Amino acid sequence: MSLLSVENLRVEFPSHQGPVEVVKGISFDLGRERLGIVGESGSGKSMTGRALMRLIAPPGRVTADRMVFDGQDLQTLPDKAMRRLRGARLSMVMQDPKFSLNPVMTIGHQMSEVLEFHGRQNRKQRRESVLKALRSVRIDDPERVYRQYPHEVSGGMGQRVMIAMMVILEPDLMIADEPTSALDVSVQSQVLDIMDDLIRYKGMGLILISHDLNLVSRYCDRILVMFKGRIVETCEAGQLHQATHPYTQGLLASVPVLNEHRNRLPILDRIQLGSV
Amino acid sequence: MIDLKDVTIRYGDAAVVNNVTLSVEYGQSFALVGESGSGKSTILKVLAGQLSNWSGRIRLGEHELAHGRDKALVRLCQMVFQDPYGSLHPRKSVDAILSEPLAIHGIGQRDQRVQDAMAAVGLARKFRFRLPHQLSGGQRQRVAIARALMLDPPVLLLDEPTSALDVSVQAEVLNLLKALQEDRGLTYFMVTHDLPVVSFLCDRLAILRQGRVVEEATVDQLKQQAFRSPYGQELLSHSH
Numbered sequence: 356m357s358l359l360s361v362e363n364l365r366v367e368f369p370s371h372q373g374p375v376e377v378v379k380g381i382s383f384d385l386g387r388e389r390l391g392i393v394g395e396s397g398s399g400k401s402m403t404g405r406a407l408m409r410l411i412a413p414p415g416r417v418t419a420d421r422m423v424f425d426g427q428d429l430q431t432l433p434d435k436a437m438r439r440l441r442g443a444r445l446s447m448v449m450q451d452p453k454f455s456l457n458p459v460m461t462i463g464h465q466m467s468e469v470l471e472f473h474g475r476q477n478r479k480q481r482r483e484s485v486l487k488a489l490r491s492v493r494i495d496d497p498e499r500v501y502r503q504y505p506h507e508v509s510g511g512m513g514q515r516v517m518i519a520m521m522v523i524l525e526p527d528l529m530i531a532d533e534p535t536s537a538l539d540v541s542v543q544s545q546v547l548d549i550m551d552d553l554i555r556y557k558g559m560g561l562i563l564i565s566h567d568l569n570l571v572s573r574y575c576d577r578i579l580v581m582f583k584g585r586i587v588e589t590c591e592a593g594q595l596h597q598a599t600h601p602y603t604q605g606l607l608a609s610v611p612v613l614n615e616h617r618n619r620l621p622i623l624d625r626i627q628l629g630s631v
Numbered sequence: 632m633i634d635l636k637d638v639t640i641r642y643g644d645a646a647v648v649n650n651v652t653l654s655v656e657y658g659q660s661f662a663l664v665g666e667s668g669s670g671k672s673t674i675l676k677v678l679a680g681q682l683s684n685w686s687g688r689i690r691l692g693e694h695e696l697a698h699g700r701d702k703a704l705v706r707l708c709q710m711v712f713q714d715p716y717g718s719l720h721p722r723k724s725v726d727a728i729l730s731e732p733l734a735i736h737g738i739g740q741r742d743q744r745v746q747d748a749m750a751a752v753g754l755a756r757k758f759r760f761r762l763p764h765q766l767s768g769g770q771r772q773r774v775a776i777a778r779a780l781m782l783d784p785p786v787l788l789l790d791e792p793t794s795a796l797d798v799s800v801q802a803e804v805l806n807l808l809k810a811l812q813e814d815r816g817l818t819y820f821m822v823t824h825d826l827p828v829v830s831f832l833c834d835r836l837a838i839l840r841q842g843r844v845v846e847e848a849t850v851d852q853l854k855q856q857a858f859r860s861p862y863g864q865e866l867l868s869h870s871h
Binding site: 395396509510539540541542543544566567568605606609610611612613614615616617618619620621622623 | 797798805806826867869
């Protein structure tokens with residue numbers, strides 16, 4: 356049975372010109388695999404991730420024919436049960452550690468809070484778990500980081516803290532929304548490798564949301580390409596370069612390569628794509 | 632066009648850039664690459680006259696850089712920043728943003744010049760009286776480039792000009808920068824950590840690490856992945 360099953364998911368926001376649908380009926384199934392969702396800003400990829408975590412607040416509206424996570428209906432689940440699910444079984448890594456960590460709490464404190472909420476251990480055990488989680492994301496000096504505030508660590512370190520916080524309860528599914536786009540290229544691969552190891556080791560499912568096609572094809576098994584709120588193409592990660600949809604092809608072609616000989620980069624013809 | 636000789640830059644007592652010597656020829660496009668904290672943006676800030684605690688010698692063409700900004704410097708070089716969401720005044724229209732440098736420098740025919748600049752960066756006329764929040768990221772970056780070009784400077788300083796943009800929009804902005812350079816013979820001094828972008832836009836590059844230049848290379852060396860320094864090779868291995 357699949358871990359997550361989504362059918363006809365729609366996300367809608369009101370505007371002065373009437374309701375705007377940002378996710379227009381997407382469906383997919385996910386097992387314990389690594390799924391990538393790619394697309395540009397405004398394609399609805401982040402909204403899809405947030406809808407799965409039930410993090411879209413009114414006036415935003417989420418509807419779906421089916422949205423089931425491991426036998427539990429995410430649409431009808433009471434808020435209290437959803438809170439127990441979130442963090443423990445379903446978790447999300449956000450884009451920017453600068454804005455997603457609590458600036459007035461030490462890292463150790465905010466990581467233990469997760470454990471405290473889910474009420475599994477006493478204070479001493481919690482501290483041990485936090486230190487272990489920090490070590491698992493290759494932070495060499497976890498005792499020091501435990502006492503530090505988010506502004507005292509670098510971006511790469513902050514992002515590792517967020518990942519540690521998300522895996523501390525060993526969830527079944529991790530949703531990572533642009534987990535590395537705020538980071539340097541050199542730190543980027545480091546953070547992604549750590550995440551990848553944890554996911555393989557613990558056998559988690561992953562949804563990696565990103566605008567970077569190459570990155571997604573490297574760290575995922577399967578890729579969904581989104582454009583204007585719809586899935587326009589699904590393919591195996593290894594076959595991304597044989598993609599057939601003009602949007603996917605356009606995106607791939609517009610990325611400069613290391614050995615670049617084109618004098619102009621091809622750009623997307625959005626007017627034409629709109630009619631595809 | 633740009634000459635730095637033994638430039639050391641300090642924040643307080645800490646030297647973040649040590650004895651950097653670089654030179655960029657007129658009409659060339661030069662990239663400074665390195666990780667965060669390597670000092671690349673700091674060098675750019677000094678060139679833009681935003682930092683004054685530096686020693687050494689910096690020349691822009693015939694102009695000897697003083698410790699601070701003056702009108703002559705801003706007419707020589709202008710900067711395009713990384714984040715088009717943060718670098719435009721949120722309550723000023725495109726027209727006001729583009730007219731301001733002209734007003735400060737007492738340049739006439741503003742109406743015509745604003746129209747020309749918008750045409751040069753491919754912004755339709757209907758955007759002229761819009762506010763930044765009514766524009767997309769790519770359009771905003773076009774406004775930022777147009778603003779940098781208003782005083783017709785021979786040098787543009789580019790601080791990661793496309794890293795906040797989607798790949799498809801990045802392609803549009805990179806094409807624009809390339810076309811502008813071909814048309815106007817601009818000299819580009821770009822800071823980035825994206826080597827493929829360097830491969831597309833630049834002629835030469837220098838690799839900076841912990842405030843020192845570890846290697847200078849041509850773009851052909853980059854294309855053939857033939858950096859000499861181990862650190863250069865390491866950077867290559869990170870950019871797939």
